[in-house]
Amino acid sequence: MVEFSSERLARLTGMLKRRGVILPAFEIHGGAAGLYDFGPVGGRLRNRVNQTWINHWQSLGNVVEISCPTVTPYPVLEASGHVGEFSDFLTECKKCGEASRADHLIEAIHPNAESLSKDELGALISENNPPCPSCGESEWGQIEAQNLMFNTKIGAGSSGRQGFLRPETAQGMFTSFTSIYRHFRERLPFGALQTGKGYRNEISPRQGMIRLREFNMAELEYFIDPEVNTVHDFSLWNQEVTLIADKEGEIVMTLGDAVEKGIIRHPTVGYFMGWTMDFLLNVGINPAHLRFRQHESNEMAHYAQDCWDAEIRGSYGWVECVGIAHRGCYDLTAHEEATGQRLRAWRTFSEPKVVEINGWTTDGAKAGPAFRALAGQVKSAVEELPPETKFPFTLSIGESAVEILPEHVKRVQRSENVNGEWFVPHVVEPAFGIDRIIWHLLDHSYSEVEKSGEDYTLLGLPELIAPVDVTVLPLYEKDGMDELALIIHRELCGKKNVFSVYDASGSIGRRYARADEIGVPWCITVDHDSLSDNSVTLRSRDTGEQTRVLINALPF
RNA sequence: GCGGAUAUGGUGAAGUGGUUAUCACCUGAGGUUUCCAACCUCAUGUCGUGGGUUCGAUUCCCGCUAUCCGCACCA
Missing domain, CATH: 3.30.40.230 (Herpes Virus-1)
Structure with a gap:
């Protein structure tokens, strides 16, 4: 079990900086708080975690990826509530x-x-x-x-409009709702996701990668019909999970049970908690340091109905890395109200509803001239009257009393077939802080052991996200071993999704150690025999085992 | 944002009001070496930043920036 300590943290951050994984940004100019670089090793790590996240959620089968601007006009974030709430x-x-x-x-x-x-x-x-x-x-x-949002101006001079750098990617999914709805042939449920930068002008960024001013987010907005009782397959997750529930406190049970008992208030939220857990474990989060915590009603964000955070324990204690929020109809309604555009889905009734319309309305030709400015209000009031109303009838509209004569009204009595209705879909949103997850998977993967009496550090990253897949090492840089190694290296680099590093400096043991330190899962060593029999040594990072493999049979 | 501490090669440290600032590891070149940080030789690379005091500042003082710790805040 990893013991988190400030000494270990210092050694880990030192290594990450030295090896080019994550580094303070703009350091030659004195640095800037809350801004970090992913370096020559970290850049690919970030990309792989990001892509793994996209692939993972797209595998739901009804999810598309979109990409929206980070520069966002003021009214968008005013409608979403961020101008007020942030x-x-x-x-x-x-x-x-x-x-x-x-x-x-x-x-x-x-x-x-x-x-x-x-x-x-x-x-x-x-x-x-x-x-x-x-x-x-x-x-x-x-x-x-x-x-807490970064202000900016869209356009120059006095004609510029006020805007912000987005504090979350989510709003893009809401403002693109109709396009996504059409893409899915107007059938719920479906989701849209995007990954990208978000910005929050933190008062005091602390704790390295944990609180940033510019950060990588990954969010899915999953649109559902609130009246459909979704059935999800919770048999995918038999393991028990630590939950910290609003009322029950810390409990350990399976996600399926928690949904059944109503602790997780919506099955889709529970399902996405499972999907989230799978992702986190796949990229190298240690399940012993993972738990889900339900927001108490008073801490819930302005839009949420139920919200569970995935919290991960690392060198900075428990940190929220994912929020899975049931946002209800909040966002689409907010943008609908601000713009007057319809952001709804159509629900066809299983059987058309017959609606009896029985009452009164006004005769426009008579009522219009008679009531003038009040005509509209009179019409609405008359339509509220019961069918047995007798005219003349005195209505009070605001301050004034209005006499409605029989000639002003018409009897309405008919039945209509209504085939369905427009409704605002509800949204379940898993929102990931990619940087926080990357930090924790590094934190969990980093181990310090002793090897032949020396301190030895190793990054046990899953192959799925390892920034370097393989290093190619000529045992010695002579007799043609270096040429053969370079050929193998270039060929591997040309393959889809494979990244190889060529390393020829230092003793072979030193090079293995260098590779282990940044978590390269495999090393290929070219030796004298390789020159004659086309075989190389394949060494595993995790077991140290070496096997002899033909070059054309390498598993990459 | 407030209070305290700190800032020396890539990393970790030592040191000084005086002119070539020290050490280890790392990195690079050469040698040696038939698979887990070996060894030998050589080399590259530092006083966060701006101002002040001073004949002279990496050292003393002040501002800024960054980092760490507390407070506050937090998705």
Whole structure:
């Protein structure tokens, strides 16, 4: 079992920097907090984890990949709620200068302080004078809004529109909903995913790759009909999982049981938790350091109905790396309301519904001239009247009373067949922080052992995501061994999905050690015999075992 | 954002108000070596950044940036 410690963490980050996996960005200019580079080894690692994620979710069979801009106009994020929700309202204690979040100060006074506006917060604070958590005094300054999104301007000068760098990729899936809906021939359920950069202007980035200002996200928006009882196959996951449920606390059970008992409130959320677990284990997360935690109702993001985080334990403790949120109809409704565009799916009833329409409406030709500006309101009011209403009838509309005469109205009585209805699909969203996952799989894969009395480090990465698949090593760089090794190396590099590294410097043992340190699963060694019999040594990283293989029978 | 500490080759460390800043590992070249960080020779590469004090600053002072630790915050 890995023991996480700050000393091990220092050695691990040192190795990652030295070997070009992850490094602080722009370091020659002094660096920038919360920004990291993936180096010559990390670049491919990131790409492979990313691609593995895409492949994994596309294997659901009804999921497409899209790619949307990171630069996003203001109204999009206003509609989504980010402009409001991503602002923290801060106020400073006049005595000690400590900045506190205004909503936290009045948490005890107001049950839902987070939802309050700046003015409401200000009023409550001056009424109640909450004490400063740091010095105990109760004198507060102005409340300032601090937005966690990066501002930008789309277009130059005064004609530029305000925009933001996106704080999540999800909004692109919602704003493209109709196109995706058409792609799937207007049949639910379906999903759209994208991977890409997201940006949050963190007040204080900490803990290396854990909190970044620019980060790799991978999100799936899966659209479902809330009235269909989806049946998922939970027999895929027989193993018990650690769950920290909102009410029950820490429990250990299978995902299927948790869904059945209603602890996981929607089966698709549970199913995606399983799918998420498969992905995490495939890329090298240690299941002993994985758990799912349900958000308490009061910590749920503004859009969510139920939310489970996959948390991974590593050198920084338990860290949320995936959020699986049931967002309900929140997002599509929000964009619908902001734009007036229909973002809905059509649900055909199993049998057409016969709707009896029995009541009154206005006769436009008479009622229009009679009521003028009020005609519209009169019409709606009349249509609400029961069929037995007698006219003349006095309606009160706003302040005024209006007399409706028989000539103003028409009787309506008919039956209509309704074949279906438009509804706003619900969304289940698995959202992954790719950088956090990469950090943890490195953290879990990194092991320090002793080999012949020396410290030896090894990265036990799964072959699926190893940044280098194989290194080719001439035993000595002479007698043609180097030429043969180069030929093999180039041929391997030309193969689909294979990346080989040629390494000829240092003793063979040193080169094996170098390969192990960055988790290369296989080494091919060209020796004197190779020159005559076309065979090479294939060495496994994990077992150290060597087998003799013909060059044209190499498993790559 | 606040408080404290820190910043020396790629990595980890030592050191100094005085002119060629030290060591180990790493890296590169050559030699040696018939498969797990061996050895020999040689070589490359450093005082975060801007300003101040000073005849002279890597060293002292100040600002900035970054890192670490606490507070706060957090998907």
